[in-house]
Amino acid sequence: MMNTYAPCLTVALALTGLLAGQSAAADWANGERIAERWCAGCHVVAPGQSRGSDMVPTFAEIGSSKRLDETGLTAFLSDPTHSRMPPLSLARSEISDLVAYIRRQAR
Numbered sequence: 001m002m003n004t005y006a007p008c009l010t011v012a013l014a015l016t017g018l019l020a021g022q023s024a025a026a027d028w029a030n031g032e033r034i035a036e037r038w039c040a041g042c043h044v045v046a047p048g049q050s051r052g053s054d055m056v057p058t059f060a061e062i063g064s065s066k067r068l069d070e071t072g073l074t075a076f077l078s079d080p081t082h083s084r085m086p087p088l089s090l091a092r093s094e095i096s097d098l099v100a101y102i103r104r105q106a107r
Contacts, residue, residue: 026093026096026097026099026100027097027100028097028100028101028104029101030094030097030101031094031097031098031099031100031101031102031104032045032046032101034090034094034097034098034101035059035098035101035102038088038090039059039098040052042055042056042085043056043057043058043059043062044058044059044060045058045059045101045105046059046105047060047105058105059101059102059105060105060106062102062105063102063103063104063105063106064106070099070103073099073102073103074095074096074099077090077095077098077099078092078095
């Protein structure tokens with residue numbers, strides 16, 4: 001009887017893993033909303049944005065940076081207290097979404 005269920009169980013577990021991976025994927029569109037709310041006062045977060053400070057890099061520059069990969073950017077946004085940035089109160093998933101959006105802005 002177990003031999004009958006083994007293939008079904010294997011497929012079910014594989015699909016569960018795939019679906020879990022999809023829900024864990026970063027949502028760059030949500031990252032865009034976060035950027036507009038929290039970051040656009042200082043950074044240029046999107047092409048065509050007219051405001052932003054000349055003192056800070058644009059999201060396109062940050063996203064293109066060879067020094068800041070996803071891991072480094074995530075670590076920085078998790079604890080920006082060592083910079084001039086204000087502290088962010090973002091959940092880990094929001095930081096992942098923001099990083100996905102920043103990386104998408106790479107030139």
